[in-house]
C-alpha cells in the first residue's frame with residue numbers, strides 16, 4: 001500500500017489491533033515481528049523512519065564489554081548473541097569489526113572494578129592492561145562455541161608500536177577484540193520496515209505521522225505533510241517513542257517519568273592521515289577519567305565519539321563546540337602526531353539514549369538494559385493498554401522486539417507462528433558469502449540488466465542483494481549519472497523516493513544514503529536532487545526550493561554543516 005492507500009484504509013476502518021508510536025529501531029523491530037505473525041499493525045513516526053536516537057548511535061553492534069564492570073551480565077550475554085545474529089542476518093550492513101584498545105597503564109582500575117561492581121565507587125577511572133585482559137576473557141566466553149567473530153589478542157608494547165606506527169609511544173599494551181560495525185543503521189531500519197510491509201496489507205507503516213492525543217477508545221494522529229488528522233482505535237498501543245516516551249504518554253493524558261536520557265554526540269572528520277593510521281580498525285579507549293572514546297573508519301572518513309551527558313529535553317541534543325574540542329583532544333591522546341582541526345569536521349550528530357531514569361551518580365553507570373512498562377486499567381482513562389519500551393540498544397533490538405511481540409500477542413490471544421532468530425534482513429537475504437559467490441551475483445546481474453560490473457559492484461555494496469531490484473528499476477528507463485553526485489544516478493534517486501518512502505529531501509541525504517554523513521554534499525547537488533524528487537512526488541518550484549532550504553537549515557542546525 002502506498003501512503004494514500006494507507007490513509008484511505010484508516011478512514012474506512014479506524015480499528016487496528018496494534019498501534020506502534022515511534023519508528024526507531026525498537027518500534028520497527030516490533031513492527032516486523034508482529035507483521036511476520038499476521039498481526040494487524042500500524043507503525044507511525046512523527047519524523048522519518050530511524051531519525052531519532054536510532055540515527056545517533058555509534059554504529060556498533062556490540063555486547064558492551066564495559067557493562068561487565070557494572071554487573072550487567074544478562075545484558076552482555078544477550079547483546080553478544082544478538083551481535084552475532086546481526087552479522088549473520090544482515091551481512092550486507094553488519095560486519096565483524098576489529099577493535100583495538102590502546103592501554104597506557106598496567107594496573108589501573110584493578111582495585112576500582114570490584115568496588116564499582118559492588119556499587120561502592122561512583123567515580124569513573126581509566127582501566128589498565130590487567131583489568132582489560134580479565135574483561136576481554138569474560139567477553140570471549142560469552143561468544144561461546146559459535147565463533148562468529150575471532151577471540152581477542154593481546155600485544156606487548158613493542159608489537160603494538162610495530163603494528164601501529166602512529167600510536168602514542170607511551171602505550172604499554174594494545175588488545176584487539178571483535179565486535180560488529182553497523183555501517184548504515186538507517187538503511188537497516190528501513191529494510192526492516194519494507195520486509196514487514198511485504199508480509200501483507202495487515203502491516204502498514206507511515207513516516208511523518210504524529211501521535212497527537214487520545215480520548216475514549218480513539219487516538220488522534222496527524223499527517224505532518226498535509227496537516228490532516230485521523231482517528232484510529234487500537235486494541236493495544238505500543239509507545240516506542242524512545243527519549244520522547246514520557247512526552248508521548250503525556251499526549252495520551254498519562255504522566256510518567258520512565259526515561260532519564262543522556263546525550264551522546266559524534267563527529268565525522270576528513271583527515272586522510274588519521275584514516276590511514278587506523279586502517280580498518282576501531283580504536284576504543286578511555287580518557288583519563290574513564291569515559292569511553294571511539295575512533296573508527298567510515299568509508300574514507302573517520303567517525304569519532306561519544307559523549308554521555310545528562311539532558312532534560314531530547315529536542316535540545318546538539319553537538320556543541322566543547323564536545324568538538326573534546327573529541328579532537330582525545331585523538332591526540334592516541335595519535336599525538338596527527339593534527340585534526342575543526343575545519344576537517346564534515347558532519348556531526350547528536351542524540352539521546354532513552355535509558356531508564358536512574359539514581360546512579362555517573363551517566364556511564366546508567367543501565368543500558370531494556371524493559372516494558374505497562375499502563376492499563378485505573379492508571380489511564382484509556383480502554384486499551386499502553387506498553388512503553390524503555391531503554392535498549394541497537395544491538396539487542398531483535399530480542400527486545402521479540403519480547404514485546406510475545407507480550408502483545410499474548411494480550412491479543414494470538415499464537416506465535418514465526419520467529420526472527422535466523423531471519424535475513426532486506427539485502428542480506430541470499431547475500432554472497434565468498435568472493436566467488438559475489439562475482440557470480442554481479443556477473444548474473446550484468447548479463448540480465450546490461451549494467452556494467454563496476455556499477456553493479458557499487459550497488460551490491462550499497463544495497464546487498466536488494467541491488468537486484470534496484471538494477472531492475474534502473475534498466476527500465478533512461479538513466480544518467482547525477483551531475484553533482486556522479487556516484488549516484490537519476491533513476492537510483494527516483495527508486496529511493498518511489499520504493500523507499502523518502503518524503504523530504506533530507507530523507508534522501510541523511511537516511512537513504514550516507515551522502516550527508518560522509519560530507520559529500522554541495523548546494524548544487526541539493527537542487528539537482530530536489531528536481532528529481534519533485535518529479536516523482538509532484539512538487540512545484542516553490543516546494544522544491546522549500547525542501548532545499550529545509551535541508552540546508554537542518555544540516556546547519558543539527559549537523560554543523562554549512563553549504
Ligand SMILES: Cc1cc2nc3c(=O)[nH]c(=O)nc-3n(C[C@H](O)[C@H](O)[C@H](O)COP(=O)(O)OP(=O)(O)OC[C@H]3O[C@@H](n4cnc5c(N)ncnc54)[C@H](O)[C@@H]3O)c2cc1C
Pocket residue numbers: 021022023024025026027028044045046047048049050051052053054055056057058059060061062209210211212240241242243244248251263264265306350351352353354389391392393394395396
Ligand atoms: C549517542 C548514542 C550512541 C549509541 N550507540 C549505540 C551503539 O553503538 N550500539 C548500540 O547497540 N546502541 C547504541 N545506542 C543506543 C540505541 O541507538 C538506542 O537505544 C536505540 O536506537 C533506541 O531506539 P528507540 O526505537 O527506542 O528510540 P528512537 O530511535 O528515538 O525512536 C523513537 C521515535 O519516536 C518518534 N516519536 C517521538 N514522539 C512521537 C510522537 N508523538 N508521534 C510519533 N512519533 C514520535 C521519534 O521521531 C523517533 O523516531 C546509542 C544511542 C545514542 C543516543
